[in-house]
Amino acid sequence: MKLSEESKKVFLLEIHEIINRNVSFTLDKFKKGSSLACFVLTDEEEEYIESNKSSPLLHSIIEKIITRNLDDAFFSLMGLLDGLTNPNPKFGEWNNVLLVDMPIDYDGDSTLLNEVFFSAFDEWKKIKGK
Secondary structure: OOOOHHHHHHHHHHHHHHHHHHHHHHHHHHHHOOOOHHHOOOHHHHHHHHHHOOOHHHHHHHHHHHHHHHHHHHHHHHHHHOOOOOOOHHHOOOOOOOOOOOOOOOOOOOOOHHHHHHHHHHHHHHHHOO
């Protein structure tokens, strides 16, 4: 079984939608002067943003930086999924993976990646010594 062209197209379009939605979310918080606590900024950084929050130039700069970083992260992820790159060997054994269309009779008997994504961050920090 393989990933159909339609599923591949929808998956990639949704990734771009996710990037856009996250960039918009961040810029909206920034422009409205909403709490930026979720970004764990220093007081100095928050003061700078507060004093420059109406700057269209700064909005454009932030949008470009965030968009490019998210694009690069997803592009790297696609390389990993496509088998073009390998993860850091310190993280464990890697056997390559393959995205496929889910069979109609799939029983759902496996842990989903989004269920362990945030706990994996804690493990990553331990491995990296952070």
